[in-house]
Amino acid sequence: MxxxxxxxxxxxxxxxxxxxxxxxxxxxxxxxxxxxxxxxxxxxxxxxxxxxxxxxxxxxxxxxxxxxxxxxxxxxxxxxxxxxxxxxxxxxxxxxxxxxxxxxxxxxxxxxxxxxxxxxxxxxxxxxxxxxxxxxxxxxxxxxxxxxxxxxxxxxxxxxxxxxxxxxxxxxxxxxxxxxxxLPDRELSAGLAEIIKYGPIADMGFLDWIEASMDALMAREAQALAFAVRRSCEIKALVVGQDERESGMRAILNFGHTFGHAIEAGMGYGAWLHGEAVGCGMVMAARLSAALDLVDAAFVERLTRLVSRAGLPTVAPVLDKQDNVARYLELMRVDKKSEGGLIKFVVIDQPGHATMRSAPDALVAQVIETSCQAA
Amino acid sequence: MxxxxxxxxxxxxxxxxxxxxxxxxxxxxxxxxxxxxxxxxxxxxxxxxxxxxxxxxxxxxxxxxxxxxxxxxxxxxxxxxxxxxxxxxxxxxxxxxxxxxxxxxxxxxxxxxxxxxxxxxxxxxxxxxxxxxxxxxxxxxxxxxxxxxxxxxxxxxxxxxxxxxxxxxxxxxxxxxxxxxxLPDRELSAGLAEIIKYGPIADMGFLDWIEASMDALMAREAQALAFAVRRSCEIKALVVGQDERESGMRAILNFGHTFGHAIEAGMGYGAWLHGEAVGCGMVMAARLSAALDLVDAAFVERLTRLVSRAGLPTVAPVLDKQDNVARYLELMRVDKKSEGGLIKFVVIDQPGHATMRSAPDALVAQVIETSCQAA
Structure with a gap:
């Protein structure tokens, strides 16, 4: 040692x-x-x-x-x-x-x-x-x-x-x-979702480390968990210290949460753990970033694979058999980041950096459809 | 004019x-x-x-x-x-x-x-x-x-x-x-209670003016009301500007409120208007100040007479026929100013100046008994 x-x-x-x-x-x-x-x-x-x-x-x-x-x-x-x-x-x-x-x-x-x-x-x-x-x-x-x-x-x-x-x-x-x-395995995975989050939005070096350490994290190795908790808290401290009340950049910590909150509310609170919904939501947000030409397909695949390795769902649930896309959009419109009915998404504009922006409903619909069908 | x-x-x-x-x-x-x-x-x-x-x-x-x-x-x-x-x-x-x-x-x-x-x-x-x-x-x-x-x-x-x-x-x-x-007469009187309050705690000149203007205020003369509202807001602005979160002096604005809140809760919210309870509560707090040898009896009489002229009650209600004093004390112990079960009262330590202090239960009991019997 x-x-x-x-x-x-x-x-x-x-x-x-x-x-x-x-x-x-x-x-x-x-x-x-x-x-x-x-x-x-x-x-x-x-x-x-x-x-x-x-x-x-x-x-x-x-x-x-x-x-x-x-x-x-x-x-x-x-x-x-x-x-x-x-x-x-x-x-x-x-x-x-x-x-x-x-x-x-x-x-x-x-x-x-x-x-x-x-x-x-x-x-x-x-x-x-x-x-x-x-x-x-x-x-x-x-x-x-x-x-x-x-x-x-x-x-x-x-x-x-x-x-x-x-x-x-x-x-x-x-x-x-x-x-x-x-901690139950499901809760461990849920926590890993928020740890993974810090990579694409702020620190690709940390994402590399998470990929290399995923087996150790899933095995609950003490040193791996200690570093993951510390580095996550360091990144969060940095962001919160600059924007305590989320007037701007703090919103990037919500990467995956717009889709995720819709899943949690749409499935009934508690059916999916918050971390599970965020894991799947990050995959969807990454797909949206790619659909907006901000990142490439390889980035989406890389993130999807990591979320999957953490024991988290990567296929989105169908929230309404009649009109699934409309239900997702309806739920996302009440998100706290929305303004005047316009949904604001946290997207990755380059690996290791996130920003907030709206997107055409048609593009979002396509991401929802793909995510609900993905294998 | x-x-x-x-x-x-x-x-x-x-x-x-x-x-x-x-x-x-x-x-x-x-x-x-x-x-x-x-x-x-x-x-x-x-x-x-x-x-x-x-x-x-x-x-x-x-x-x-x-x-x-x-x-x-x-x-x-x-x-x-x-x-x-x-x-x-x-x-x-x-x-x-x-x-x-x-x-x-x-x-x-x-x-x-x-x-x-x-x-x-x-x-x-x-x-x-x-x-x-x-x-x-x-x-x-x-x-x-x-x-x-x-x-x-x-x-x-x-x-x-x-x-x-x-x-x-x-x-x-x-x-x-x-x-x-x-505004209904009862609501006018309730408002006058909080206006009167600013005199004993902060500005005896304003108390003089209120005494001289009480008939005009009760008659809703526009100029009298305008000055009363403005001067009250000025005093409140001064206090709040120095102690927004009530870590100290802002508590003086609660003169009459410790007894008053007990009356409101004890009678059932809405039975007495807040201002009515504060009016009576100020008389009780003035009596406590006198019992603590901080002000003289003439000051208590002066305040009582003014509260009465504003159309407000000066006789406290009996909250419990079995043990009225115990009921008052019980209700006052949950006051936000209490610490470790000790009730803190806003008392007048000299006319135009207030401070916070506790008082022996026996003295408080005496004030409650006197106030519930007073003619």
Missing amino acids: TSQQHSALQTQQVDIDLGDRSYGILIGSGVLDAQESYAGLPRAASAMIVTNTTVAPLYRDRLAEVLRPAYASIHTVVLPDGEAYKTWESLNLIFDALLSHGCDRKTVLFALGGGVVGDMTGFAAASYMRGIPFVQVPTTLLAQVDSSVGGKTAINHPLGKNMIGAFYQPQRVLCDLDVLKT | TSQQHSALQTQQVDIDLGDRSYGILIGSGVLDAQESYAGLPRAASAMIVTNTTVAPLYRDRLAEVLRPAYASIHTVVLPDGEAYKTWESLNLIFDALLSHGCDRKTVLFALGGGVVGDMTGFAAASYMRGIPFVQVPTTLLAQVDSSVGGKTAINHPLGKNMIGAFYQPQRVLCDLDVLKT
Whole structure:
């Protein structure tokens, strides 16, 4: 083992630089249980752990144990697990618990779980008493490399994903690589989708590394996962640091998400995992980029093959047997990037660089048709 | 009429200075219908007017008319009227309308109504797609002098008032003094409570003026109302400009509100108007200030007499026949200013100056008992 490889297993820190809203992402083995991971966080009479029915039995007690010295009262809310529960009803369970325990403005929330728990806890923290501090403790690969970082919080609305939320930054993000060992295979693949994403939009060297390391990543080799999480967080930190509220370039992080959100909403939230929809959505967005003459067919093939190797779907689902294209277009028109009914897509304008643009409906229709038929 | 008196009837502007979140408050006759009131607001394909069943028939069409040149589509949501409807269910009516009309991130919301409409529209604007622009068009005196200014937005939770919300600033506040002519007497009095508030906490000269002008204000004399609205907004602008997110001094604007919120929640939202509860709450807070030896009895009497002249209640309601004091204390402990179960009160430490402090339960109990019996 070289010293460089070894260092990948030490706890590393990636900083999100946002002035007085700056914070650190700690990445390493054993981060969850280490007292020093929590040093310097806001002190308060009480803390509340927000988690779900799957994660609670695994990590709730360990988190409560390490928080005990800092908080006199530690409460817990256990939410139902899954994207289908990223709703106002679940969010209200957090508010009910906060108020029934008499939690005040200093109370610190800890989001212990995947992207759904993180997004809902973040929005609860943004809104409870107009804002209380919170900490992300992501337990899925997807949450560690993407959703826990950058302060996007939200719940779904029946008519659109992540339509109600806030930009609200956590105090810290704690990525314990050990928790990835027990992650279901499907969740591992879902996380790999967001890792792959960073290649085509920002760093083709990273894409090369992912291709070379895909077997190691699928085998959950610690060093490979450590580097993938760190590099993903570094790229995200760079983008978010320049455009916190997505007035411009931050939108490139949504590569694959316009098609992906349509798949998630159209199939019913939870039928496809977010990462699965993004994996397939990236293939579709790459096809659209090629149809717009921005990249060549080889690039599309390369990305499709990598998405497939990560155990992710590359064939898009039929959302409506009567008029599939119209259904996709309808769902994509409510995307947050749309303006005046015009859908804005994140496309790759050259390998390693993304931009936002609209496209003729006929071209998009062709991409949808091809993607739903592809073998 | 002197030129100074005359100038009070011209449209005047008070600025809220918050860096890139700065905005102006326009105060005058005919502001609602004047095209120039809307100059320079964000342009978009669509605007949405949020109002209630009482205000819609009076002003909805006039607002839509003046907005027509700037927005191709103008939608309207009409909410049920009253504090009892400041709930998630009403808020969701706004989200449903925004999504079903395909409103995008550029859509501008117009809050046309009193404090409830303003608070809910503001929170909807803060949360829809993580933030869209909004404009306050307050149609009650209370909203014009207090709730529409400063960016506090919220909905109620059954366990506490304004517990779920955001600090989110409007693009502009349009105070048309003409709309006050049709305001019910009870609403006029409710607004006077928040105007009176600014005297003891910040400006005894203004309190002198209010005392001298109370008959004119109750008679809705245009010049008196114009000055009262302007001076109130000036004081609020000064406080909010120094402490937008209420980390310190902004809390003084809650003078009378700790007791007042307990009355509102304890009586059931809507039974007492917010301004009525604040009027009575100020008398109670003044009594507490005297019990703490910060002001003398004459100050309490003076404030009580002024609140009474404004047509507001000065005798507190019994919230629980079994244990009234315990009920008040329980309700006040969930106040947003509480910390670790300790209630923080805004007290007058010298006439024209307020501060935050806790008080022994026994002293608070005495104030509650006296206030519920006072003649």
